[in-house]
Amino acid sequence: MSVMSGFAPALTAALMVMGAWALYWPLIKRMQVPLRPVGFQAVVGAGMIMSLVSLLLGAGLFGLLLDFVALAAGGFFLFSTMNSRMPERRPKVAAGETILDFSATASDGRSFSLSSLHGDPFILKFFRGHW
């Protein structure tokens, strides 16, 4: 067995992981990511296993670099897609009930009271912000 026998799996692994990212990224931009990206996760996971096999076989310096890319990009993909589920938490108010009034500071620094919208229909959106 040659020292470089792990190079081919390293190249394949990097192509699989980066290929999955290349297909997934435009979906983020178009806001069309699937709820359960199992296909993407399977390809990324298989790529990561392949890069581990490649490390065992010995991949040479360039192969090592490819393995590192596959493991880092793949690990990030799996971590972020597997930790994005929201906890199931029912809001304290249900449809048909009256909205709860509150005051908060608006982005212009002024105080805003929800009751100031009284008489007009509105949309209230809770969001994650700048994270």
Place this chain on the structure above:
Amino acid sequence: MGVRMVAISPDTVEEAAKMKRKLGLGFTLLSDPSLAVIDLYGLRHDKGLAAAPGRKIMRPLAIPTTFVVDADGIIRWIDQAEDYRVRSDAGRVLEAVTESLDASGHAA
């Protein structure tokens, strides 16, 4: 449609102002860094995966939730995110707004 939009997040006033400028948002952006309003509605996500520079990786955030409210202050429709990667579909929200506000007898 004469429907106002108000959005609230755990961002500070400065962060909210920056986001409003950057994205050119026309609606009211509220800031709730103490999560007082988010807790009032029971929408705290305790270990939210955060990615803002200078912030902890895990910190409490809001579960993305949309309320459609009519002119009498009655909630007509609620939509909650199952996964933060997946956004509310704009068309679906618009449909819900039109339908629920029309059904409640108010001009939407």
